[in-house]
Amino acid sequence: MNKSADGAINVLILSAGRRVELVKLFKETRDALKISGDVVAVDISKLAPALYFADKYEIVPRITSPDYVDSVISVCKKHGIKLVIPTIDTELPVLAAAKNRIEKETGAIVNISSPECVDICNDKTKSALFFKENGFGVPYTYTDVELDEKKYSLPLFVKPRDGSSSIDAFKAETVSQLEFFRSYVKNPIVQECVEGTEYTVDAFIDFDGDIVSIVPRIRLAVRGGEILKGQIDMNKEIISDVEKLIKALKPVGHITIQGFKEKDGKMRYIEVNPRFGGGAPMSIRAGANSCEWLYRIAMQEKINPEQVKVDDKAVFVRFDDSLRIE
Secondary structure (H helix, E strand, O other): OOOOOOOOOEEEEOOOOOOHHHHHHHHHHHHHOOOOOOEEEEEOOOOOHHHHHOOEEEEOOOOOOOOHHHHHHHHHHHHOEEEEEOOOHHHHHHHHHHHHHHHHHHOOEEOOOOHHHHHHHHOHHHHHHHHHHOOOOOOOEOOHHHHHOOOOOOOEEEEEOOOOOOOOOEEEOOHHHHHHHHHHOOOEEEEEOOOOEEEEEEEEEOOOOOEEEEEEEEEEEEEOOEEEEEEEOOOHHHHHHHHHHHHHHOOOEEEEEEEEEOOOOOEEEEEEEOOOOOOHHHHHHOOOOHHHHHHHHHOOOOOOHHHOOOOOOOEEEOOOOOOOOO
C-alpha cells in the first residue's frame, strides 16, 4: 500500500519555505538507504528557497484556502507520493482533520498526530493546562482577573495562544509594558518568566506509539525563535521526563518540545510542536535520523530503538546562504 510498483518512495515536503536542510536530509537519507524516489516540495511562492533543492516542486494555494487539501491530494497523485511531511503549525489542524481522506485517496502516509493532540499543542493555554494536569513543570499562567487586579510579579511573558516562531512574543518588565503587550498581542497568554537553561527536545514516535528516540539539545543562540547554535545533551533526567510526557500526550512522528531546565534540574515546559522544528537537523545529524525512520515506516519496516546511537555533546551551528534563481 505504501510502496509504489517500482519501489520508489516519493516524499512531499509541505510549506517548504526555508527548510533547505530538511529537504537535503531526506535526499541524503534516500541515497544512503539506496532506494529510489523523489523529494517533492510545495509552497505558495516560487521564492521559497527550499523548492530549488528538491527534486521537483509545485505551487499550491494558501493553507486557509478551501482548495488546499484538494491541492495536496492532487500533488500526491501526480507524483506518487508515499510520505507527506508538514512543517508549520498552521497546517497541522487542517492535515490532522484531513489525514484519513488524504491517505485513503492517495495511499500516502501523513506524518501527523491526532486532531486532539494537535489541538492541545497549537493552543498555548491548552498546552499549559495539559502540562499542569499531568504533573509536568510549567510556568504559571495568569488569569485576566489576576492581571487586572495586579496580582502578579514582574517580569512576565506575553505571547499569542496560537503563536509560533516567537512572533509577537514579548517580555514585560514594567506595568506599562504589560498593559501595552496585553492589548497589542492578539489573543494573548501571560505567564511568569522562567530562568534556566533553554532546551529543545527532538523526539520520534513510530505510528504504533512506540518511542524511537529522545534527543535534548541546549539552545546556545536563537534568532527569531529558531535555534542558531546548539549542543546535544543526552540528559537522563530530561529524557525520562519527556518519555512520560510523550506517553501522556500520545503524538506520532517527529515532534519538538521546548522548555527550561531550572537550577534544581527540573524541567518547565513551554510548548510542544508536533512537527519537524527548524533545528531538527541537529538531532538528525547527531544520529537520531527521523528521515530514515519515516522511509522505513513507508517500507513497512520496524524500527529498533536500541540501534539508535546519538553523538552526545555534539555542537552545531547554522547559517544563512544565498541562491540565485533567475
